[in-house]
Amino acid sequence: MGPPDTRRHRFEEIYGKYHDAVLAYVVRRTDNGHDAADVLAETFLVAWRRLDEVPAGERARPWLFGVARRTLANLHRGARRRTALSERLRAELAHAHPHAAPATEPSAVAAAFRRLPEQDRELLALAGWEGLDFGEIAVVLGCSRNAVRIRMFRARRRFARELNTHEDLIEERVAPASEGGVA
Amino acid sequence: MNVERLNPISEEEAATMVSRQTRDDLAERIMTTSPDEAPAPVRHGRWGRRLLVGVPLAAAVAAAGVVVLSAAGPDQKVGSVSVGPHRADAAVLSFRKEDGYLVVTVKDPVADPARYRKEFAAHGLDIKLDLRPVSPRNAGTVIFLEDQEGSRIEVIQAKGECGVEICSVGVKVPVDYKGYAHIVFGRAARPGEMYDTSEGDRPGEGVGLPEVPGRTVAEAWDVLTQRKITGVEYRYEFRGSDRPYPNGLSRDQVKPEWYVHDAVAGSEGQVILFVGPEKE
Numbered sequence: 513m514g515p516p517d518t519r520r521h522r523f524e525e526i527y528g529k530y531h532d533a534v535l536a537y538v539v540r541r542t543d544n545g546h547d548a549a550d551v552l553a554e555t556f557l558v559a560w561r562r563l564d565e566v567p568a569g570e571r572a573r574p575w576l577f578g579v580a581r582r583t584l585a586n587l588h589r590g591a592r593r594r595t596a597l598s599e600r601l602r603a604e605l606a607h608a609h610p611h612a613a614p615a616t617e618p619s620a621v622a623a624a625f626r627r628l629p630e631q632d633r634e635l636l637a638l639a640g641w642e643g644l645d646f647g648e649i650a651v652v653l654g655c656s657r658n659a660v661r662i663r664m665f666r667a668r669r670r671f672a673r674e675l676n677t678h679e680d681l682i683e684e685r686v687a688p689a690s691e692g693g694v695a
Numbered sequence: 696m697n698v699e700r701l702n703p704i705s706e707e708e709a710a711t712m713v714s715r716q717t718r719d720d721l722a723e724r725i726m727t728t729s730p731d732e733a734p735a736p737v738r739h740g741r742w743g744r745r746l747l748v749g750v751p752l753a754a755a756v757a758a759a760g761v762v763v764l765s766a767a768g769p770d771q772k773v774g775s776v777s778v779g780p781h782r783a784d785a786a787v788l789s790f791r792k793e794d795g796y797l798v799v800t801v802k803d804p805v806a807d808p809a810r811y812r813k814e815f816a817a818h819g820l821d822i823k824l825d826l827r828p829v830s831p832r833n834a835g836t837v838i839f840l841e842d843q844e845g846s847r848i849e850v851i852q853a854k855g856e857c858g859v860e861i862c863s864v865g866v867k868v869p870v871d872y873k874g875y876a877h878i879v880f881g882r883a884a885r886p887g888e889m890y891d892t893s894e895g896d897r898p899g900e901g902v903g904l905p906e907v908p909g910r911t912v913a914e915a916w917d918v919l920t921q922r923k924i925t926g927v928e929y930r931y932e933f934r935g936s937d938r939p940y941p942n943g944l945s946r947d948q949v950k951p952e953w954y955v956h957d958a959v960a961g962s963e964g965q966v967i968l969f970v971g972p973e974k975e
Binding site (some may be wrong): 520523524527531532533535536539541552553556558559561598600601604605608609621622625636637640643658661662665668669671672 | 707709711726747930942
């Protein structure tokens with residue numbers, strides 16, 4: 513833990529560089545601006561408090577996503593921690609939040625995507641939306657690169673299958689298979 | 696297959712949702728909190744984890760509800776099933792008390808994990824035990840351990856002494872232990888059974904290809920035939936990409952002169968070979 517100025521400088525650098533990426537990550541995975549604001553604030557609060565653990569360089573990005581992911585998971589479990597840091601942010605995001613756009617996308621692709629288990633959607637989204645490679649996804653999920661590689665293959669295959677069978681299915685929903693937070 | 700176009704919002708769009716002022720304000724507010732305050736790190740749960748070796752596969756397998764133990768040919772029976780009628784009723788664990796501990800040893804290394812669970816439960820313990828096939832040098836070692844009460848369970852390892860008939864591994868559980876624990880030991884693999892990877896297992900070791908990088912597909916096929924492994928999936932890799940075959944290859948598409956980059960034991964009773972026309 514360096515002197516205060518060094519800490520501030522490092523945090524400002526990380527914040528400046530990754531704020532938008534984390535915000536986008538969070539907005540994509542929340543239903544409303546309040547949740548998005550809380551998760552964003554909490555994520556950077558964790559980064560501030562655990563600044564020494566934030567990896568240098570580009571590795572900081574998946575690390576922050578990993579924190580945001582766990583914060584989201586806690587949110588879903590009802591363990592919300594209001595930081596009181598984010599009132600104004602909440603208000604701004606409440607207006608602008610796109611309200612989980614894919615849910616309303618009518619295309620076959622979106623329907624197939626929605627039918628995938630949660631775990632598959634998460635992987636495909638980390639690659640397709642955040643543009644992460646296998647190594648970075650492994651950082652987010654806290655698992656090995658090899659595991660990501662294997663799971664990604666299965667996810668893509670299931671997605672392809674869902675797309676192929678789309679026309680045979682009428683509103684059939686596959687219950688999301690939760691991994692129970694164990695990555 | 697275009698997940699990209701399902702993206703609800705781009706980073707640039709997201710950026711416009713928050714004003715410069717609010718953004719700076721949040722950073723300032725965060726930095727006024729003391730870094731020394733209880734950091735309340737966000738964690739998965741309250742598990743104390745000592746060893747997490749091989750977890751990704753194990754976790755994926757658990758999530759998929761697939762039993763990894765059996766990967767044999769159709770004429771073989773391995774893992775949890777049918778090891779002779781006499782075993783069906785016999786205890787699969789042995790329990791004895793010793794210095795405030797309950798010492799539990801494995802009597803049947805290939806029993807159904809549900810039976811271990813049941814016998815632990817009969818002693819008031821919420822402990823999940825599995826034995827999974829691993830490479831010979833990892834047999835008898837712990838490949839996964841998760842315990843709730845912070846390392847109070849001691850494991851009895853028996854390196855190199857855990858076959859499919861006799862295995863000397865076990866656990867020492869404090870008599871007052873009330874928490875949940877999950878322990879996975881490695882045991883010897885049967886012919887045709889793939890290894891669950893564990894610490895120090897090199898890629899491909901699970902299919903008897905310890906020097907995988909650089910081997911040809913034809914060489915890998917020979918070894919797989921010897922080991923009676925028939926379920927093989929092929930993943931294409933070429934200069935860091937899986938294009939143009941992101942969904943894998945059929946055996947017909949794989950050229951014998953190609954190279955194996957990696958070989959791993961998958962669930963669903965299969966080996967996964969990562970192959971490509973160039974050495975990695």
